[in-house]
Amino acid sequence: xxxxxxxxxxxxxxxxxxxxxxxxxxxxxxxxxxxxxxxxxxxxxxxxxxxxxxxxxxxxxxxxxxxxxxxxxxxxxxxxxxxxxxxxxxxxxx
Numbered sequence: 298x299x300x301x302x303x304x305x306x307x308x309x310x311x312x313x314x315x316x317x318x319x320x321x322x323x324x325x326x327x328x329x330x331x332x333x334x335x336x337x338x339x340x341x342x343x344x345x346x347x348x349x350x351x352x353x354x355x356x357x358x359x360x361x362x363x364x365x366x367x368x369x370x371x372x373x374x375x376x377x378x379x380x381x382x383x384x385x386x387x388x389x390x391x
Contacts, residue, residue, distance in 0.1 A: 304357040305358070305360070306354065306356055306358070308352055308354055308355070308384070308385055309367050309370065309383070310350060310352055310383045310384075311352075311380055312350045312382070312383070313379055314348075314350060314351055314378070315347050315348070315376050315378065316341045316349045317347075318349055319339070320337040322376075323351055323375075326373060326375060327366065327369075328369060333355070334356050334357075335355055336354040336356075337351055337352075337353055338351065338354070339351050340352065363384060364384065367384050368382075370382040
């Protein structure tokens, strides 16, 4: 089977969040994916700069659907800041 159509676990990293942002604040930005099985982990990058990022973990997701969600989040404005998203393709270890 073509890997493009095989479900897998994917991550999306979202940059540009404020450090006080919560997972509940991000759910409305997910649109139709808000009810999906997505784990959201928030990481404070710099408390002084009020900067954080979110790591979204999508379980059994199709690659093209992960890309669509990433594109939905990319360049959105949240809390006065422009968001950027990135899909890591290397093996994920945390």
